[in-house]
Amino acid sequence: MTFGPTIAERHGSCMFGNAARGDTILTARLSTLSRETPGLYGKDTEIMRSITRGAILAGTIAAVLAPAAAQAAPARVTTGLLGTYDFGRAAVIGQSGQQAGVWKSFSVRSGFAGDDLIVSHRARTAPRETETVVYTAAFNEVADAQAECNKVGADGVARKAWVSFRCQTGFVPSYTLIVR
Numbered sequence: 001m002t003f004g005p006t007i008a009e010r011h012g013s014c015m016f017g018n019a020a021r022g023d024t025i026l027t028a029r030l031s032t033l034s035r036e037t038p039g040l041y042g043k044d045t046e047i048m049r050s051i052t053r054g055a056i057l058a059g060t061i062a063a064v065l066a067p068a069a070a071q072a073a074p075a076r077v078t079t080g081l082l083g084t085y086d087f088g089r090a091a092v093i094g095q096s097g098q099q100a101g102v103w104k105s106f107s108v109r110s111g112f113a114g115d116d117l118i119v120s121h122r123a124r125t126a127p128r129e130t131e132t133v134v135y136t137a138a139f140n141e142v143a144d145a146q147a148e149c150n151k152v153g154a155d156g157v158a159r160k161a162w163v164s165f166r167c168q169t170g171f172v173p174s175y176t177l178i179v180r
Contacts, residue, residue, distance in 0.1 A: 077104060079120040083155035089142065090115035093152055096135030102161060102179065123160040127180035132162075139173040149175035 085093060087110070094106030094117050103121035110116075134152070137145035146167060153165030162179035169175055 076123070077120055078123050078160070080118065080159060082117045082119045082159055082161065083151065084111065084114045084116050085148065085152070086114050086142070088115065089148065090117035092141075093117055093135055094119065097161075100132050100134050102132060102134055102156075119159075119161065121159075121161045124163050125160065127163040131178045131180055134177040134179055136174055136176040145173060145175045149177050153177055153179070 082093075084090075090108045094103075094108060097103050097119065098106055103119040106117060106119045108115050108117060134156075137148045137152075139145050142148050146169070149167035153167060156162045156165060156179060165177060165179045167175045168178055
């Protein structure tokens, strides 16, 4: 059985092994055949390499841009219970928050323990650039203005209406809820 010229015969290179048995020559010839077989080397291989490079490049670009697109996308509007407050206070807090632009809309549902404040707002994961005054709990309208301010602030952080808050007191024992 003859396979044609071997690599050693073509290029004049030195062959190792028992050439009389033909094992080294046969091995060299099979490797030559595999290089000459279409699809393994040549145009098809170059096309596959360029497709692979393109796929890797597209995957890299998608991985780099995906987090930026996710951050740039506006948060969806969430509607849910902000908290339960004293009778009559949920409406005051809801109206003030809507006027401050903290939430889009609100509704009040009366219950046994007080009024539930339900708000529609964009979920916040990053603080606002500037502080926003939500409302002031006046000492003559609320039994414990500081406790109400802290409760509304903590409820807003828990429901992601804002990221952080502080209650600022004035000259009289009133507390203003300021959020970021």
